[in-house]
Structures are given as C-alpha cells and as structure tokens.
Amino acid sequence: xxxxxxxxxxxxxxxxxxxxxxxxxxxxxxxxxxxxxxxxxxxxxxxxxxxxxxxxxxxxxxxxxxxxxxxxxxxxxxxxxxxxxxxxxxxxxxxxxxxxxxxxxxxxxxxxxxxxxxxxxxxxxxxxxxxxxxxxxxxxxxxxxxxxxxxxxxxxxxxxxxxxxxxxxxxxxxxxxxxxxxxxxxxxxxxxxxxxxxxxxxxxxxxxxxxxxxxxxxxxxxxxxxxxxxxxxxxxxxxxxxxxxxxxxxxxxxxxxxxxxxxxxxxxxxxxxxxxxxxxxxxxxxxxxxxxxxxxxxxxxxxxxxxxxxxxxxxxxxxxxxxxxxxxxxxxxxxxxxxxxxxxxxxxxxx
Amino acid sequence: xxxxxxxxxxxxxxxxxxxxxxxxxxxxxxxxxxxxxxxxxxxxxxxxxxxxxxxxxxxxxxxxxxxxxxxxxxxxxxxxxxxxxxxxxxxxxxxxxxxxxxxxxxxxxxxxxxxxxxxxxxxxxxxxxxxxxxxxxxxxxxxxxxxxxxxxxxxxxxxxxxxxxxxxxxxxxxxxxxxxxxxxxxxxxxxxxxxxxxxxxxxxxxxxxxxxxxxxxxxxxxxxxxxxxxxxxxxxxxxxxxxxxxxxxxxxxxxxxxxxxxxxxxxxxxxxxxxxxxxxxxxxxxxxxxxxxxxxxxxxxxxxxxxxxxxxxxxxxxxxxxxxxxxxxxxxxxxxxxxxxxxxxxxxxxx
Numbered sequence: 001x002x003x004x005x006x007x008x009x010x011x012x013x014x015x016x017x018x019x020x021x022x023x024x025x026x027x028x029x030x031x032x033x034x035x036x037x038x039x040x041x042x043x044x045x046x047x048x049x050x051x052x053x054x055x056x057x058x059x060x061x062x063x064x065x066x067x068x069x070x071x072x073x074x075x076x077x078x079x080x081x082x083x084x085x086x087x088x089x090x091x092x093x094x095x096x097x098x099x100x101x102x103x104x105x106x107x108x109x110x111x112x113x114x115x116x117x118x119x120x121x122x123x124x125x126x127x128x129x130x131x132x133x134x135x136x137x138x139x140x141x142x143x144x145x146x147x148x149x150x151x152x153x154x155x156x157x158x159x160x161x162x163x164x165x166x167x168x169x170x171x172x173x174x175x176x177x178x179x180x181x182x183x184x185x186x187x188x189x190x191x192x193x194x195x196x197x198x199x200x201x202x203x204x205x206x207x208x209x210x211x212x213x214x215x216x217x218x219x220x221x222x223x224x225x226x227x228x229x230x231x232x233x234x235x236x237x238x239x240x241x242x243x244x245x246x247x248x249x250x251x252x253x254x255x256x257x258x259x260x261x262x263x264x265x266x267x268x269x270x271x272x273x274x275x276x277x278x279x280x281x282x283x284x285x286x287x288x289x290x291x292x293x294x295x296x297x298x299x300x301x302x303x304x305x306x307x308x309x310x311x312x313x314x315x316x317x318x319x320x321x322x323x324x325x326x327x328x329x330x331x332x333x334x335x336x337x338x339x340x341x342x343x344x345x346x347x348x349x350x351x
Numbered sequence: 352x353x354x355x356x357x358x359x360x361x362x363x364x365x366x367x368x369x370x371x372x373x374x375x376x377x378x379x380x381x382x383x384x385x386x387x388x389x390x391x392x393x394x395x396x397x398x399x400x401x402x403x404x405x406x407x408x409x410x411x412x413x414x415x416x417x418x419x420x421x422x423x424x425x426x427x428x429x430x431x432x433x434x435x436x437x438x439x440x441x442x443x444x445x446x447x448x449x450x451x452x453x454x455x456x457x458x459x460x461x462x463x464x465x466x467x468x469x470x471x472x473x474x475x476x477x478x479x480x481x482x483x484x485x486x487x488x489x490x491x492x493x494x495x496x497x498x499x500x501x502x503x504x505x506x507x508x509x510x511x512x513x514x515x516x517x518x519x520x521x522x523x524x525x526x527x528x529x530x531x532x533x534x535x536x537x538x539x540x541x542x543x544x545x546x547x548x549x550x551x552x553x554x555x556x557x558x559x560x561x562x563x564x565x566x567x568x569x570x571x572x573x574x575x576x577x578x579x580x581x582x583x584x585x586x587x588x589x590x591x592x593x594x595x596x597x598x599x600x601x602x603x604x605x606x607x608x609x610x611x612x613x614x615x616x617x618x619x620x621x622x623x624x625x626x627x628x629x630x631x632x633x634x635x636x637x638x639x640x641x642x643x644x645x646x647x648x649x650x651x652x653x654x655x656x657x658x659x660x661x662x663x664x665x666x667x668x669x670x671x672x673x674x675x676x677x678x679x680x681x682x683x684x685x686x687x688x689x690x691x692x693x694x695x696x697x698x699x700x701x702x
Contacts, residue, residue, distance in 0.1 A: 128579070155562060155579045156553050175577040178532075178552035178564050201529035202507050211506060213529050222573035226526040228479070228506045
C-alpha cells in the first residue's frame, strides 16, 4: 500500500524578498499550517544571511534590542565550520548561527491551485530572540490560533508562545519552555481538564539523547506534570527525535507525526532527517498505543536531498482531509514541501 | 570585616547506616534546611555505593521499578573514569553515576548543642528516579514545607517536587522542571500574585553555559514566564552557576546565595565550587540589584578541600538569625557543613 501519494515543493527562497537589501533569503522552511477561513494559513521560518562578504571573515547576524539587524564579523580562523547551520568559536567553544530567521505568514488564496499570498512578517523582539525565531507550529484551541516557536539567543534555544485570531496581529506570551527546548506542539483540546503539549526538553548530553516528553497546563502559559514519552529506538531515529506536527484527533487516538535523525553518513556530518508516526492513547496521551517502525517519509525527492542541509524532511504540520492527510514540512532546511499521505496506508504502517 | 565567622562539619558518612548491608554510605551532603517547631529540620542527600567488588568491573547502582537496589557490573575497560562522580560508557558515550542517592530527614533535638536526630528516609520511587534523588531544598510556603529535589534517570536529571507538614510523611508531586534542570529553589511567598522559582534549565551546551533562570507559577506545579537571571561572569563562576539556598526576604530585597564553579585546575578535572551572593529586587526578583564580585565562601577547611570531589562548598540552605546567617552546605560531596556569616559583612560584600 503506497504511503506517500505525492509531494511538491510549495515555496523556496527564490519566492521571497529579504527584509532589507543587506540580506539574502537562503531558506523558507519548517512551516506551521492550519485550516483558516475557506483555505489554510501557513507560517514559515525565513532564514536570511548578510549579502556582504569580507575575505577571511564570516558574518554572524543577530538582532539588536532595538530590532536592528547587526552582523558580527568574525575571523574565519577562529571558527570551526563543519556544520553548515552553525559555527563554533574555537576560543570559547560556543556556537553561533550562520543565518538569522524570522517568521512569515502565507494565506491560501486558491485551494485547488494551492496558491498562497504573503501576509505579515513576525520579527524577533526580545533579548531571548536575538539569534532569531524558528520552526513555528500552529494549533487551533478554543477558537484561537496558538503558535509555539523557537527563540534562539546567547541564553540557548527556548520555546515561546504567540497567539492570533486573524493571522494579521499577534500577541506574544513569552517563554513557555526554557532552554534547551525545541519541537513543542500543542494538542487541539484539553484532555482530562488540562491542556497538553509535547516537547523535547534536552539537548544531547552525556546522560541522555533527546526525547519527546509530555507536559500539562491549566492555561497554556504554565507547564508541569512532565513525563517522558518517546525516545529513538530504530537506527533512523537513534540520534535525535522531536515532535513534528501538532497531534490530530482520530477515532483510534492521537496521530503524532515526528522527526527522527540517525547517525551521520560521515564523521562530523549531519544524519538524515526522516518523519515517523505514532498513535497515542486518546484518554492518556502519555501512552503510545502503536508506532511505525519504519519512517513514513524519507528524503527522496531532489528538493529534499539537496539544499542548505542535505537529506532533511522535517514535518511541522498535518491537515486531515479524510482519505488523505497533507503534511507540510521543511525540505533540506531550504524549502517548504507539501506531501499527501493515504490515511489507510498510514494507519496500516503503525505496528 | 570578617564574612564567614565559623564553620563546622555537622555530619559525615560515618554517622549514618546504609539502607541495607550490601551498600556503603560514601557521602551525606547538599542538605535542605528550615526552621521547624522549636529547632530546625534538615533533609540531606545520602550517597551509597555497593560494598561488593569484582576485579576488572565497576558496579553501577540503580533502583528497579519495585524499589529494589540493583547493581549493573560493567567491565572497567568500557568506562572512562576521569570524574569521580560519573563514568562514561566508551561504547555509546553515555554516563552513569558511580553512586546512588536517597534523602534522609534529621530533626534538631538540641539547638544549643546543634544535635540532630535521624528521621525517615525518602527513597526513589518513579522511573524518573532510577539513578537516585539528590540535592533537596526546602521552603516554607503558606504554612507547608515544599521540597524540590533532583530526580536522575536514563531520561536525564530533572527536578521534582514533594511536600510535608511534619517531616514524617511526604506527598510527591512529580516532575516540575524537565531535564536538564537542577538547582531549583522556591521563594517563600507569592510575588505579584505568582509563586516564583529559580532554576538552572540547561546543561553546558555549545550554545551556552549554565545560567540561573527565574520562573513563575499559579500553583507551584505548573511553571512559565521563564526569564534568564544570572550567568557566571567572574573566573570563579565561569563554568557553572546554580541557585543555592531558597531566597530569604530581607529589608533590602531577596538575598540569593548560589554556587559557582570555575575552570578545572587540570584538564579533565572538576573546578572549585564556591558560594556567591546577590540581592534581587523585592518587587521584581528578575532584577539583580547588587552582587558580590568575590565568593562569600571558598573551600578552605580540610573537610571542604578533601573528599569524594575535592574543593567543593555547595550551599543549599540559609537560616536567618538576625545578626548572623547560618548556611548549610555540602562539603567535598562528602559531608554536611554549617557556617555562620556576619549579616553586616555579607551585605557589605554586595557591590
């Protein structure tokens, strides 16, 4: 039974203008997406980097507290550049990002032609966002849209919350999960009287590999009752896992699509990012009922295999259309992809 | 002006019996302490290790889910033993503790003679506590005693919450700060309508060094509004900082005593742990008003310099006695120390 029915490259950096003429857009990826009005709303991460080049230097961008984009020019000899996403400063071992991201809204103007119109930009605001804001996920809860996103700064990568009714103006609610915490997704309704989130509360440490945890909240702002939920078991998810799309309620439970990353193909490199799927118990989502042993999506299309970080599919949204699901995902940290899945085949893959 | 007026070694491993005859007590340290009835209550971390030895193997202890203590015998050749507290498994790079800790209550039976009587033990219970429970801090809030402690497991080091009225029976409230989070202390009252905690939400990563953050809660169980508060600036706190004693309300603000760790004396070793002090704004404790540039306590006494981890003073409780403060602290990860500080000199040290 065919699992992935089709995919296409929905948008790429060539479709967007930079925030100002001093920057190039190098990626638009890892989009949150939900049904909105007659169509859908999508918020994508837009990565920019300074156009200017100085021989022997690398320009490391950041937002100053006034909202101004600043470039710290750093001698190449002081940096280790084995990972394209980050550089490590040899002197103190600390890393900086080579690009800086903000978020942009797109509204689907024609569902059949899958056409999207650009909406407002959401920019880094606080001291916790100086290295950018990334990887939004959107969940509709009680009639409002709630957006979790990663806030990166010298204090680490934390997860912050924003909300909107109209995708035109946004309210910011501050940091809800402190560093290092990424891949936070909200369930669409309260379960047993509490809001529920999946999160990934730890970077890779000596003690443990990243795992997906579950937390509960009375108000979406304060979180507790933390429990470990899912760790990588198979080779393709052995190095890293994180929640992908906000869970979708289906008859059988909560459908959870996540990403997993395996060992790098060569030392010092980045492993392939694939998409996995699991089914959580409807009444107690801290319990995994079924789980696909194989990825439901591997990087196979050219736009998934080639780009800023090669061989990445990074699912961040899922829309239920009955017989099919549409997954929106980041492809190679460069473009937004949209893939259709057969509902029957997807559930058949959960062992 | 003399800051530290006196200190003594309050208790050590020789004062305690192990939980069972298969184990040795190797440390009693990092104690929470509060005024209780006519005297004080203290809860210390007790570290044990298997007595048995097998040539060529290291016994790594853990609690099974039924509460039974189990030893995993691991070939020495598979382990890296440069840090006495942990071993690293060469195969997968993951670490295990060489000892396993539980908590024990002591009640002060004679304040003048500073005599303490042993109370109940608090044992690891959940899957998040299989490698032990550590480093309790106690705060009296609204008439009840709240205990934050570190829960260590294959999922990392998280912080859990317990509470008691009588130091005889304890209620467990689960994980309130997910891994990697240690050094959580609670303020003794609500500020601006919310409970407040200090925490240390990240292990040392490429992006950042450990920092103390502040969080707020409506109910002590769910936490949000996370803000970075204090990072190490001086050499003696450059590698690591974490809150020490629960903050004490004084006229000038909130007195915060914390620990800092500098660079190791030799590569691969552990740096000295010292105590620092800061004053936080009474109405907005996310604002540091004054801060001591030098440690208020360095490891100088023999019992602070020699032990399982040499050169460690690790403050975990502070009792206000008017002209003096008594700090309770872990000494060399081996013993409990009690030190008296001059109030006038302590405040004079805050620049």
